[in-house]
Structure formats: structure tokens, C-alpha cells
Amino acid sequence: MGQESSHAPSPEQLRADAAARGVHPTDEDLEAVLGFLTRILPALEDIEERLPEDTPA
Amino acid sequence: MSVDPFNAFLHGEPRAGGDVTTVAVKDVIDVAGMPTTGASKVLHRVPERDADCVARLRESGAAIVGKLNTHEFAFGALTNSPHFGPALNPWNRAHSCGGSSGGSGAAVAAGLCDAALGTDTAGSIRIPAAFCGVSGIRPSWSLVSNRGVVPVAPNLDTVGPLARTAEECCRLLEVMAGKPLPSREGDLKIGAVTFLFERADPGVAAACDTAVAELGPTDEVTIPLHEEIATITQLIMLPEAMEEHLPWMQTKLELYGADVRARLLAGLLLPPTAHATGLRAREWVRGEWERALGGYDLLVAPAMPTTAPRLDLVPDDFRLTLMPYNSPAALLGLPVAVVPCGLVDGLPVGLAITGRRGEDGTVLAAARSLQERTDWHELRPPTPVDAAA
Numbered sequence: 001m002g003q004e005s006s007h008a009p010s011p012e013q014l015r016a017d018a019a020a021r022g023v024h025p026t027d028e029d030l031e032a033v034l035g036f037l038t039r040i041l042p043a044l045e046d047i048e049e050r051l052p053e054d055t056p057a
Numbered sequence: 058m059s060v061d062p063f064n065a066f067l068h069g070e071p072r073a074g075g076d077v078t079t080v081a082v083k084d085v086i087d088v089a090g091m092p093t094t095g096a097s098k099v100l101h102r103v104p105e106r107d108a109d110c111v112a113r114l115r116e117s118g119a120a121i122v123g124k125l126n127t128h129e130f131a132f133g134a135l136t137n138s139p140h141f142g143p144a145l146n147p148w149n150r151a152h153s154c155g156g157s158s159g160g161s162g163a164a165v166a167a168g169l170c171d172a173a174l175g176t177d178t179a180g181s182i183r184i185p186a187a188f189c190g191v192s193g194i195r196p197s198w199s200l201v202s203n204r205g206v207v208p209v210a211p212n213l214d215t216v217g218p219l220a221r222t223a224e225e226c227c228r229l230l231e232v233m234a235g236k237p238l239p240s241r242e243g244d245l246k247i248g249a250v251t252f253l254f255e256r257a258d259p260g261v262a263a264a265c266d267t268a269v270a271e272l273g274p275t276d277e278v279t280i281p282l283h284e285e286i287a288t289i290t291q292l293i294m295l296p297e298a299m300e301e302h303l304p305w306m307q308t309k310l311e312l313y314g315a316d317v318r319a320r321l322l323a324g325l326l327l328p329p330t331a332h333a334t335g336l337r338a339r340e341w342v343r344g345e346w347e348r349a350l351g352g353y354d355l356l357v358a359p360a361m362p363t364t365a366p367r368l369d370l371v372p373d374d375f376r377l378t379l380m381p382y383n384s385p386a387a388l389l390g391l392p393v394a395v396v397p398c399g400l401v402d403g404l405p406v407g408l409a410i411t412g413r414r415g416e417d418g419t420v421l422a423a424a425r426s427l428q429e430r431t432d433w434h435e436l437r438p439p440t441p442v443d444a445a446a
Binding site: 009014017018021022023024025028029030032033036037040041043044046047048051052055056057 | 285288289291292303306307310315318319320322323325326327328330331333334336337338340341344
């Protein structure tokens with residue numbers, strides 16, 4: 001954790017993704033979510049890389 | 058008429074100390090004829106039937122006296138709904154009572170009811186039990202029916218009791234589960250989770266050390282993958298919460314409080330693979346946990362790393378600092394009892410006793426045993442309240 005993801009989405013991308021599910025956040029909402037995603041996405045990538053292949057679903 | 062100076066009750070009236078056990082219910086759990094709001098402006102339903110757990114308590118003779126304040130939709134650690142106001146800590150009203158079952162912790166601590174129901178997805182019974190100086194248990198996942206309970210994340214959600222004593226929690230949980238909760242006999246192997254003591258405030262760690270000494274010999278242990286467990290729990294919780302709320306997010310997004318809205322949107326905007334990765338990673342953790350800790354009957358640690366924060370000085374990283382304490386049992390569906398173990402600067406400290414999944418009776422027997430030999434659970438907050446039946 002702690003390392004910034006090289007794949008952090010842009011606010012425009014987040015807005016489009018939300019709209020595709022029928023949800024319309026404000027700029028302030030997207031700023032809060034981006035802060036969260038910036039923390040969790042590198043951790044998610046790290047877990048996906050280290051997850052043993054034979055781990056059951 | 059009795060009073061509620063802690064904003065614990067949203068509906069109904071405080072009542073305690075009579076011939077019948079009075080139970081107040083977190084406002085995400087249906088009580089027939091009383092509104093369920095989740096302390097939100099999004100939901101307002103008046104159910105015709107009780108949640109299963111409430112129905113069982115009523116059948117056993119309990120009186121259901123009201124609905125209790127909660128973090129909005131049980132999705133946060135503070136019980137500071139922007140719509141209904143914060144529940145206040147009976148030990149010091151300037152401090153948080155924790156959450157999300159904060160009204161439940163405050164009501165029991167203040168003697169506004171004999172017992173309360175809370176829910177715990179990722180700490181929501183344990184946090185207020187510790188901060189308010191009462192006993193509580195997050196049961197094993199699926200021990201108690203969640204029918205009639207507003208979901209947060211179905212793969213993690215539990216409903217359980219808070220009361221003055223572990224004995225009372227056990228009695229209530231047996232009713233809610235519909236079966237006795239046997240405890241393991243003989244000498245128990247107990248592990249003390251060292252890094253959770255080291256990360257806690259020194260006064261909190263010292264109080265918990267003293268309580269652990271009453272339980273008997275312990276080994277020092279650590280939790281495998283403990284840095285990853287909080288993230289994995291979020292990967293499961295956030296998308297599941299989002300799916301539960303999606304219809305409201307599409308039509309009423311602006312009615313949510315800012316913090317809950319941000320968490321729901323995070324669940325929406327995580328990569329689509331996140332939830333499946335979280336579920337697979339849980340099995341990875343389960344295997345590592347079994348290898349490292351499978352021989353232990355009980356694990357003990359501070360329930361929380363601090364005492365209750367002041368409402369006006371909650372650190373920005375408050376939820377993050379609690380996650381290592383709350384996430385492992387949430388992720389693996391383990392039972393955890395929290396019992397009071399002293400005061401630091403006039404605020405309660407809680408000890409967490411975690412057991413194997415399905416061994417809720419063993420956890421509660423250890424908590425009862427501790428309370429038979431100590432009197433921390435007898436401590437009462439300084440503010441007198443008249444909630445006599």
C-alpha cells in the first residue's frame with residue numbers, strides 16, 4: 001500500500017462510469033471518491049498480483 | 058416520562074429496570090408498527106412484522122421499547138447522522154459513542170433500556186460497546202437471521218446484543234439464535250495479538266493487559282496478512298453496499314450524508330473485478346489464518362486503539378485506525394465479545410475476545426468468567442438518568 005496507482009481514473013472517467021449506472025455525483029462527490037480510490041487501487045493491484053492462483057472463488 | 062439526554066432514541070421511550078427485560082433496537086432493524094429509517098432521509102418504512110431477531114425476543118417475553126440512533130444506514134463508525142444528530146457518549150457528552158450502533162451503546166450505558174440490539178458489518182457493535190463501557194457481541198456470521206434488517210453487506214452483516222454483562226448478552230443471543238450456545242470445556246489456548254496492543258494508546262493497552270492477565274496464560278501471536286485484511290474487507294463491503302443502495306443512489310443521491318454517499322460511490326466506481334477478488338482473497342486469508350492461528354481457542358486484543366474521540370476532534374483517519382481491530386473477524390465471520398476493562402481519563406476501554414466461527418458460547422463463557430472475577434462491568438457513567446419502568 002501507499003504507492004500511487006498509475007491507473008488512477010480521471011474525474012471525467014468516474015463521472016461517465018457512474019452515469020452508465022444511472023448515478024449522477026457532484027464534483028465534490030467525485031473528489032472524495034478519487035481520494036479513496038487513490039488509496040485502495042494500488043492495494044487492490046497488489047492483492048491481485050499476490051493472490052495464489054489456486055485460491056478458490 | 059423518562060429522559061434521553063444522549064439522543065440515543067429515535068422512536069419510542071426509554072424504560073429499564075422493571076420486571077420485564079426491555080430491549081431497544083437499532084433503527085436498521087424492523088419492529089412492527091415503528092418506522093425504520095436507518096437514521097436517513099432516504100428510507101422511511103413502517104413494517105407490519107418484526108425482524109426475526111426481534112420476534113424471537115418478543116416471544117421470549119422481552120418488551121421492545123423503541124428504536125435507536127445509528128450512523129446513517131449503519132455505514133460508518135460515529136453515529137453522527139446529519140439528519141438526526143449525533144448520539145452522545147454517556148461518559149462524556151462531548152465525546153462520540155462510536156458506531157454504527159452508537160445509540161445502542163449509549164442507551165445501555167445510560168440505563169435507558171436493559172439491553173439493545175445492534176448490527177456489526179465491520180465493527181459496528183464492537184466500537185460502541187468499547188467506547189460506552191458495555192458488553193456486546195458480534196456473533197458468528199449467519200448465527201442470527203438478518204431477515205428484516207436493512208443490509209450493509211450481506212457477506213459480512215451480523216446482528217447481536219449489547220447489555221451490561223456478558224451473561225445477559227449470552228441469554229439474549231441464545232434467544233435470537235434459537236438454540237443454546239455451548240462452550241468448549243477444559244483449558245483454553247489463548248493468543249494475545251501483539252501488534253494490536255502495540256498500536257493502541259498506552260493507557261488502553263495497559264488496561265487490556267491487566268484484563269488479559271485475569272484470563273490466564275497467553276501466547277503472543279500475530280495475524281497473518283493483517284495489512285491486507287482491511288483492504289480485502291472493503292473490496293467485499295463497498296460493492297455489496299452499493300448494490301443494496303443502487304436504486305436509491307439513482308434517484309435520491311443528494312439525500313445521503315456526504316460520508317456515506319462517498320462510500321457508496323466508491324463501491325460503484327471500484328473496478329468490476331474488485332468484489333470477486335475480495336471474495337477469493339478472503340479464502341486466501343482463511344487458509345493463512347488456519348495455518349497460523351487454528352490451534353487457538355481464543356484471541357484477545359484491545360477492542361479499539363483509543364478511547365472515544367471528542368465529537369469535534371475526530372481524526373481524519375479515524376476509520377482507518379480502527380480497521381485493523383475490526384476487519385479480521387468481520388472478514389472471516391468470527392464471533393467477538395467486547396467487555397469493559399477499565400477507564401482512561403474517565404472514558405471506557407474495551408477488551409475484545411475472539412473465537413472460532415460457531416464458537417460464540419466459548420467466547421461468551423470467557424467474557425462471563427472475566428466478569429465473575431472483576432468489576433469493570435459494574436462501572437457506571439457519571440450522568441444520572443431516570444429510566445425506571
